[in-house]
Structure formats: C-alpha cells, structure tokens
Amino acid sequence: DQQxxxxxxxxxxxxxxxxxxxxxxxxxxxxxxxWYKKYPAEGPTFLISISSIKDKNEDGRFTVFLNKSAKHxxxxxxxxxxxxxAVYFCAAREGNYGQNFVFGPxxxxxxxx
Amino acid sequence: xxxxxxxPTHLIKTRGQQVTLRCSPKSGHDTVSWYQQAxxxxxxxxxxxxxxxxxxxxxxxxxxxxxQFPNYSSELNVNALLLGDSALxxxxxSLPGGSQGGELFFGEGxxxxxx
Numbered sequence: 001d002q003q004x005x006x007x008x009x010x011x012x013x014x015x016x017x018x019x020x021x022x023x024x025x026x027x028x029x030x031x032x033x034x035w036y037k038k039y040p041a042e043g044p045t046f047l048i049s050i051s052s053i054k055d056k057n058e059d060g061r062f063t064v065f066l067n068k069s070a071k072h073x074x075x076x077x078x079x080x081x082x083x084x085x086a087v088y089f090c091a092a093r094e095g096n097y098g099q100n101f102v103f104g105p106x107x108x109x110x111x112x113x
Numbered sequence: 114x115x116x117x118x119x120x121p122t123h124l125i126k127t128r129g130q131q132v133t134l135r136c137s138p139k140s141g142h143d144t145v146s147w148y149q150q151a152x153x154x155x156x157x158x159x160x161x162x163x164x165x166x167x168x169x170x171x172x173x174x175x176x177x178x179x180x181q182f183p184n185y186s187s188e189l190n191v192n193a194l195l196l197g198d199s200a201l202x203x204x205x206x207s208l209p210g211g212s213q214g215g216e217l218f219f220g221e222g223x224x225x226x227x228x
Binding site: 004006034036041042043044045046049089091100101102103104105106 | 117146148153154155156157158161169171203205216217218219220221222
C-alpha cells in the first residue's frame with residue numbers, strides 16, 4: 001500500500017512556462033514534506049520542504065503548496081528551465097523522531113527548449 | 114565541506130553472495146539512513162543508525178544489517194543475495210539525532226547488480 005503517490009510518471013513542459021508536480025498521501029500522521037530532485041547517476045538533492053502547520057512555502061522559482069484536508073501537495077516551478085529536467089520525488093515523514101521518510105515513485109520532468 | 118560519500122559506486126555479485134556497502138556522512142552529521150531504490154521506484158527506507166545503534170527499521174528482512182562506527186560512518190550488509198536485491202542503495206545523513214525538521218543529504222549511491 002503506497003502511502004505517498006505521484007500519479008504522473010512523466011511531465012513535459014515548455015521552457016519558461018510553469019511546471020506543476022503533484023503528490024498525494026494517505027497517512028494523516030505525516031507532518032513534514034519534502035521535494036527532492038534527482039539527476040541520472042547522482043543522489044537525490046533537496047529542493048524545498050513544508051511543515052504541516054503551513055500551506056505554502058516559497059524558495060526562488062520553487063513553491064510548494066500543501067492541502068491537508070485533501071492530503072495533497074504540489075510543487076510549482078516558475079519559470080521552468082531546461083536544467084530542471086530531472087526526476088522529482090515527494091517525501092513525507094511522520095513525527096519528528098527518527099526521520100524515516102516515505103518517498104513517492106517520482107515524476108520525470110522534461111523541460112523543452 | 115565533503116558531502117555524503119559512498120563506496121563502491123558499482124558492483125556485481127551473484128545470488129547467495131554477501132555484500133558490504135560503505136558510507137561516510139556529511140561533516141557535522143551523526144545520523145545515517147540507508148535507502149533502497151529499485152528501478153522506476155522511489156527510495157525505500159531500510160534502517161537508520163544513530164549513536165552506533167539501529168534506531169528505526171523499515172520493512173526489510175534480517176538479511177539486511179548495518180553498523181555505525183564511532184566516527185559516524187556506516188556499513189550496510191546484505192547476506193544471501195537475491196536477484197531482487199539489485200538496486201541503487203542510497204546513504205543519507207542528517208542533522209544531530211533528535212533534531213526537528215531538517216532534510217536528508219544523500220550520497221550518489223552504490224549500484225548493486227545481482228546475477
């Protein structure tokens with residue numbers, strides 16, 4: 001049973017436009033969420049996080065939105081750049097002890113020039 | 114400032130063999146977690162080490178074991194390898210144990226192929 005779902009395996013966006021990556025979760029005890037980006041032959045790198053006490057967090061071109069009632073979060077990238085082409089993972093954690101993160105299966109984003 | 118380093122980067126084993134993977138955490142981090150990423154899937158939590166003890170464990174059999182050394186580096190051992198153990202094994206370090214919030218810092222991973 002997947003607790004963190006990313007239902008779009010892939011997404012293609014034109015350079016300069018907005019990229020929206022979605023993530024759904026089933027465990028209502030999750031209280032901290034992160035997005036990671038992964039290039040081939042590299043480990044995942046942290047992008048942005050959001051605590052369950054917030055509904056939005058911004059960092060430059062990246063914004064994460066959290067809708068707790070819908071158990072849904074999304075990552076917006078504006079404007080999208082070709083260097084953003086990578087696999088994006090949504091991850092969630094229950095509680096603040098142990099830092100055991102549950103990852104989604106990932107969405108492959110392709111930004112076309 | 115060195116990030117998380119893992120070795121070896123690639124290795125090939127045959128069924129039934131044993132493998133040891135190594136990880137050095139990012140400077141200042143004392144907590145190490147191991148994840149398995151199968152092809153086309155997200156990383157899956159194996160276990161976490163803090164103060165040289167296994168603090169949390171995911172849904173993995175006892176064939177998967179680990180160790181953390183006094184310098185915070187860690188090893189992942191897998192015994193009696195199965196074909197299904199073929200995956201990218203990721204090590205991640207994080208802020209001092211018990212800290213709230215904070216993200217994981219990942220190494221580049223060790224790609225294990227079991228034939």
